[in-house]
Amino acid sequence: MIPAAVLNEWYPVAMIAQLAAWPGRQTLLLGSEINVFRDAAGAVVVQGADGPLAVTLAYGHVWACPGVPAHPLFPIPEADQPGRRLVDCGVVRVKCSPLRAVENFLDIAHFPFVHTDVLGAEPHTEVGRYEVQIREDSDEVWATKVHFYQPQAAKSAAGGIVTEYMYRVAAPTASVLYKTCPNNADEWDVIAIFVQPLTEELCEVWPWMALFDDTTPQADLIQFQQMIFLQDRSILENQIPRLLPLDPGKEIPTQADLTSIAYRRWLKRKGLTYGAQMVAA
Amino acid sequence: MWVANGLSQDLPSGVVMAGNWQGAELAIWRSVSGRLAAWGDRCPHRGMRLSHGFVRGETLSCIYHGWTYGSDGACSKIPAHPTMVPPAAIKAEVYQCVEADGVIWVGPAGPEADLPDLSGMVAVRSVSVLGDVAALTRALPGFVADGALWRGQVGGVSVSLVVQARGAGLGLHALCGAAAHRVAVSRWLDGVVQLVEQEALT
Ligand code: FES
Ligand SMILES: [Fe+2]
Numbered sequence: 001m002i003p004a005a006v007l008n009e010w011y012p013v014a015m016i017a018q019l020a021a022w023p024g025r026q027t028l029l030l031g032s033e034i035n036v037f038r039d040a041a042g043a044v045v046v047q048g049a050d051g052p053l054a055v056t057l058a059y060g061h062v063w064a065c066p067g068v069p070a071h072p073l074f075p076i077p078e079a080d081q082p083g084r085r086l087v088d089c090g091v092v093r094v095k096c097s098p099l100r101a102v103e104n105f106l107d108i109a110h111f112p113f114v115h116t117d118v119l120g121a122e123p124h125t126e127v128g129r130y131e132v133q134i135r136e137d138s139d140e141v142w143a144t145k146v147h148f149y150q151p152q153a154a155k156s157a158a159g160g161i162v163t164e165y166m167y168r169v170a171a172p173t174a175s176v177l178y179k180t181c182p183n184n185a186d187e188w189d190v191i192a193i194f195v196q197p198l199t200e201e202l203c204e205v206w207p208w209m210a211l212f213d214d215t216t217p218q219a220d221l222i223q224f225q226q227m228i229f230l231q232d233r234s235i236l237e238n239q240i241p242r243l244l245p246l247d248p249g250k251e252i253p254t255q256a257d258l259t260s261i262a263y264r265r266w267l268k269r270k271g272l273t274y275g276a277q278m279v280a281a
Numbered sequence: 282m283w284v285a286n287g288l289s290q291d292l293p294s295g296v297v298m299a300g301n302w303q304g305a306e307l308a309i310w311r312s313v314s315g316r317l318a319a320w321g322d323r324c325p326h327r328g329m330r331l332s333h334g335f336v337r338g339e340t341l342s343c344i345y346h347g348w349t350y351g352s353d354g355a356c357s358k359i360p361a362h363p364t365m366v367p368p369a370a371i372k373a374e375v376y377q378c379v380e381a382d383g384v385i386w387v388g389p390a391g392p393e394a395d396l397p398d399l400s401g402m403v404a405v406r407s408v409s410v411l412g413d414v415a416a417l418t419r420a421l422p423g424f425v426a427d428g429a430l431w432r433g434q435v436g437g438v439s440v441s442l443v444v445q446a447r448g449a450g451l452g453l454h455a456l457c458g459a460a461a462h463r464v465a466v467s468r469w470l471d472g473v474v475q476l477v478e479q480e481a482l483t
Contacts, residue, residue, distance in 0.1 A: 107346075109346045109361040110345050110346050112347065112360065113342075113343075113344055113345060113346060113347045114344070114345065122347075122360070123363075125347060125360035125361060125363065126361060126362070127361040127362070234333075235329060235344070235345050238330040238333055239327065239328045240306075240322070240323045240328045240329075240330065241328065250323070250328075251325070251326065251327055251328060252325050252326055252370070253326075254326075254362060254365075255362065256346075256361035256362065257327075260327075
């Protein structure tokens, strides 16, 4: 039995640009078969075994709720900001818990080891203190004042620079990061991952970006994100246990893991246990 | 119980490989100075397989966040907090790991005297085969099994196969009585793999 709290959330199920007529995209959501397609009138339908699901279109993607939506889909105000380029990056299928995929996205300490010489490099491995909160008004997890040294933050830069990040968990399987923008000092680049939970141990990850960048070719942006996510996949498919532990068990977090701790606590408090394990093991 | 996890020659200094002991998955590695260690294949930080890690000097580091462990399994470095001394509680799960007569053995604990006697034998090669012990028995008439150790004759030379359960198949670690026969025994082993995989289908 999947808890109602899980069923009443929004999940990404397709990229709008790729929609087709019936049978459209045949896929799984929370272990159940669905079809995502355009009907004869051009409307987007997400068809489950028991009928159509609630649908929202946003951020280049189709979002579906298999239960009764507990709230509208989270906002990303930057999506409507003039001058931003919205980039769909396709999809990466990963044999891991959807929650592990989100947790990895929130993690910076792995940059020097998994994204070596791109997002991080030894000996610049230190993760300084940052702030984490569960915001009661929006019911989101936020990490702010995250700083990290990056060797190749911009292609033109001769040396590395310290990049500032903010992370936001906006839905159980969706996260948005804000990153200092090399082309616009007053703005943040926005990079999100939307994770479709196919099953508790299988997901599809849709990266999506809203950038101030008129020059880099679209193909290069997509290829860069794909490379990063393929590196992450080699980690995500090799973590034990497969499900995300919500209770302290054999895993030992440190101060650098405060976002992960808050994310797990938030999931547990809300009963969002699909892809998680409650018993320490 | 001791379980063979490969031949010494397959694990050079500075290398880590996956292994197992009675269903437990392991990371087995050799330091640059040659020290051997076998640990549970799970980093105490966030569960990444340590067999995907990297060896530097006398330490093994996890590939995810670079937590670094010494041969005794204790964590000596957490790169995210370079000035912090890791608490003693952060430790890999250590198994006993020894090598004798060119074979790497893993056990929970216990006297090395219980290791099968392979003195006088020289290592040939390890192979993986998709099949079970029943198929191996049919493929190797004339061989006598004593636990995981199978002995027989091939072309006038004595051959020992140390058998290791490996997922859906078996690892066969072959040794023979005379170095001059290694090539011939290695070729024979290829035939055994084919036979076992045919037997496993029938
Ligand atoms: S999981 Fe091994 S260092 Fe983080
Ligand atoms: Fe990553």
